[in-house]
Amino acid sequence: MKDPIDCAVVRLDETHERARAFVGEHAQGKLRVQMLERHDSVLAQQVDDTQVLRALAMPARRFDACLLSVGQHNLAFVRKSLFFAQQSFQTPLFCLVEDLKATAMGDLLTLGVADFLRAPMCLEELRTRIYMLKRVRQTTHALHDKATTAYYAMDLDKVGAGHSVEEDHLCATILQQSGATLEAYAAAVATRYATSRESFQEAKNIVVSRFEKAYIRAALGRSAGNIAMAARSVQKHRRAFWALMRKHDIKAEGFRNPPGPPVHTDD
Numbered sequence: 001m002k003d004p005i006d007c008a009v010v011r012l013d014e015t016h017e018r019a020r021a022f023v024g025e026h027a028q029g030k031l032r033v034q035m036l037e038r039h040d041s042v043l044a045q046q047v048d049d050t051q052v053l054r055a056l057a058m059p060a061r062r063f064d065a066c067l068l069s070v071g072q073h074n075l076a077f078v079r080k081s082l083f084f085a086q087q088s089f090q091t092p093l094f095c096l097v098e099d100l101k102a103t104a105m106g107d108l109l110t111l112g113v114a115d116f117l118r119a120p121m122c123l124e125e126l127r128t129r130i131y132m133l134k135r136v137r138q139t140t141h142a143l144h145d146k147a148t149t150a151y152y153a154m155d156l157d158k159v160g161a162g163h164s165v166e167e168d169h170l171c172a173t174i175l176q177q178s179g180a181t182l183e184a185y186a187a188a189v190a191t192r193y194a195t196s197r198e199s200f201q202e203a204k205n206i207v208v209s210r211f212e213k214a215y216i217r218a219a220l221g222r223s224a225g226n227i228a229m230a231a232r233s234v235q236k237h238r239r240a241f242w243a244l245m246r247k248h249d250i251k252a253e254g255f256r257n258p259p260g261p262p263v264h265t266d267d
């Protein structure tokens with residue numbers, strides 16, 4: 001972690017005032033925390049409170065991540081703010097949560113939250129999580145470039161020869177992919193199958209099946225095997241999500257946290 005991590009605490013209401021204690025440089029300058037407030041954007045000063053997060057989207061882009069404090073007392077307000085900011089706020093959002101149930105956290109995921117931290121917050125944990133997310137995003141951008149290149153340089157002689165390294169990585173990180181990446185791969189695969197002997201319907205079924213399996217596995221992995229949370233996070237009804245699991249013979253048990261090693265004590 002040589003590059004410093006820049007994080008902004010987004011102040012939407014008085015709840016975020018307590019986060020001012022984190023403002024400054026930490027870990028020998030490896031983590032820099034600043035406040036991002038209404039006065040940081042002229043537009044934010046002129047809009048309704050629930051629109052402030054959306055108005056701060058542009059100044060937030062200079063940070064690696066932003067932090068929101070969320071509890072039962074301001075959950076509804078934060079939900080509205082996230083809803084209006086979904087299409088414009090591109091900086092990863094972390095929620096510092098307090099007394100929130102899994103259902104509420106699942107809803108926040110569907111509204112664009114990238115990750116959660118529990119109060120009281122550990123600054124080293126925050127730095128590590130932002131760094132790991134930053135690496136994933138860098139990998140995603142690199143994969144997008146490869147996907148675009150693959151569309152124009154697809155080796156049609158290798159149809160049916162198995163998955164490429166890029167395809168395997170795409171499946172493993174499908175929830176983090178942008179629409180452009182998925183579109184490039186879909187176009188490349190469609191072009192490849194169009195030159196094969198499969199019919200249109202057969203080729204379509206293969207592509208859809210791969211996508212469904214990768215997406216369901218990724219959602220279950222992110223929710224540690226919690227089917228209800230996984231379904232909410234991808235905006236899918238739980239029964240429909242369960243039906244896809246049965247269709248592809250995917251078991252939730254394999255995604256749940258394994259039990260820890262036995263603890264031995266000296267007699």
